[in-house]
Amino acid sequence: MEIYSSASHQAQTLADRPVYYSRNRLIAGAVIWTVAALAFGALAVRARDNLGGMAFFAAIAAIGVWLVIRSLMRAFGPAKPVITFTREGLRLTDGTVIAWQAINENTYVNQTYVGIPTARQIQLKTSLPDRKRVLIQAMALEISGDEYLALCDAYQAR
Secondary structure, eight states: OOOOOOHHHHHHHHSOEEEOBOHHHHHHHHHHHHHHHHHHHHHHHHTTTSHHHHHHHHHHHHHHHHHHHHHHHHHHSOOOOSEEEOSSEEEETTSOEEEGGGEEEEEEEEEEETTEEEEEEEEEEEOOSSOSEEEEEOTTBSSOHHHHHHHHHHHHHO
16 A cells, blocks of 8 residues: 655655754763763762772763763754765765665664663664674664664665
8 A cells, every 4th residue: 555645745755864963862961971970080089098999980980071071062063964864875974875775784772771771873784895884873863763764764765
């Protein structure tokens, strides 16, 4: 059974569809990493008698600060699409286009621990000689896994 769609809707479907990072998710991540950095910084101060423990906690606090800065720069910096759906294939941030025919496996991984999302990523296995595997971090993307896979199906079918 074929579903009717208007000419304007079909033209809109054929247009390139960029996907950006979600500003709200980036800010939420920055808040979470700020709390984590402060907590591990406090643990580092409390463990100043134990040099190994202090170095461990200070390293995790430094990583947390780096992630806060990175998240805020992405949230308030110039918006660049993470991926762009085109009729030819997926365009990545570096400008390369992976043709739909070159994608052998397209997986959206959504890992959780006790109901808390811990990792989301897009895994592409391709037939390209220089890019056999492509990983795209999707934790802060503005689309869900279901929407990503539906867009892949729609653009690949065209």
